[in-house]
Amino acid sequence: MTKIAVLSDIHGNTTALEAVLADAQKAEVDEYWLLGDILMPGTGRKNILQRLDTLPITLRVLGNWEDSLWRACHRKLDESRPSHRYLLRQCQYIMEEISSQEIEALQDYPLRVHRQFGELKLGISHHLPDKNWGRELIHLGKQEDFDRLVTNPDCDIAIYGHIHQQFLRYGSGGQLILNPGSIGQPFFLSGNLRKDLRAQYMILEFDEKGLKDLDFRRVDYDIEAELQLAKDLQLPYYQVYYESLVNGIHHTHNQELLHKIAQHQGHDAELDDWLSGNS
Numbered sequence: 001m002t003k004i005a006v007l008s009d010i011h012g013n014t015t016a017l018e019a020v021l022a023d024a025q026k027a028e029v030d031e032y033w034l035l036g037d038i039l040m041p042g043t044g045r046k047n048i049l050q051r052l053d054t055l056p057i058t059l060r061v062l063g064n065w066e067d068s069l070w071r072a073c074h075r076k077l078d079e080s081r082p083s084h085r086y087l088l089r090q091c092q093y094i095m096e097e098i099s100s101q102e103i104e105a106l107q108d109y110p111l112r113v114h115r116q117f118g119e120l121k122l123g124i125s126h127h128l129p130d131k132n133w134g135r136e137l138i139h140l141g142k143q144e145d146f147d148r149l150v151t152n153p154d155c156d157i158a159i160y161g162h163i164h165q166q167f168l169r170y171g172s173g174g175q176l177i178l179n180p181g182s183i184g185q186p187f188f189l190s191g192n193l194r195k196d197l198r199a200q201y202m203i204l205e206f207d208e209k210g211l212k213d214l215d216f217r218r219v220d221y222d223i224e225a226e227l228q229l230a231k232d233l234q235l236p237y238y239q240v241y242y243e244s245l246v247n248g249i250h251h252t253h254n255q256e257l258l259h260k261i262a263q264h265q266g267h268d269a270e271l272d273d274w275l276s277g278n279s
Helices: 014-026 046-053 064-073 080-095 100-106 141-152 223-232 239-247 254-266 267-275
Strands: 001-006 031-034 057-060 112-117 121-127 157-159 164-170 176-180 199-207 210-219
Touching: 001 014, 001 176, 014 046, 014 199, 014 210, 014 223, 057 112, 064 080, 064 100, 080 254, 080 267, 121 141, 141 176, 164 210, 176 199, 176 210, 239 254, 254 267
Parallel strands: 001 031, 031 057, 121 157, 157 176
Antiparallel strands: 001 199, 112 121, 164 176, 199 210
16 A cells, blocks of 8 residues: 655745645655645745655656746846746745755756556656646646647556646546646636635555545645745745735736836846846
8 A cells, every 4th residue: 555645836835835744744645746846936945845855755757947947047038028037036036045056956857757556557747748838738728638648658647737726537548637736826717716725735545456545635724824924034026926825816927017016126126136146
């Protein structure tokens, strides 16, 4: 018997992660799988990496925010775009505690990993097997895109993250496709569903017959404590983080709003100073 906690899309939410890990420990899981998007845009930095290092994590894949952090660290983003300046300022915040070498190490994670339990073959990725970003695998996605998760090589169960929603559907050949949801930033289109923004993860239990149990879990955490931590740490773009945690609305691509916040809160000046090497 093996019980696995599948963690995805923490996005730096320190308080939500601790609540999920406490829940997983209470459930007596044996190991953890980490599906990417560990840092940004939340409060966590060194503390999250150190906390994850204490866990028996047996599988890791590369998230698109790991790539964004790497590109920001290497100045490979467009400094004229508000959304890219947002990422650069988040990177600046991260690098107050995390070195470029540690950011580089995150790039060692693969895009896809395979595991086998008995005769069951599993494929695990952050998004598509060869692409960890995009919108192909949202709930309205095309069946042929979901089938890419369970082919080349063929597998019986596919697991992915990225879309921030707990999810179950099937491939064209009847293969099982699962998403554990997001720990740090759950997302729903439905306004009524958005009223429940508890941290999300998933527990899988395998025995000699196969997948014995599948448990989509939602865990309460102290959102006010996380927001207070964000204030105490002077987290950049606090308003954007507040909206994501309290209202489930994500403004990371709202160019006009990000520009206004950067101007009003002084993030543009802070970033320009950092980019010029004056800080």
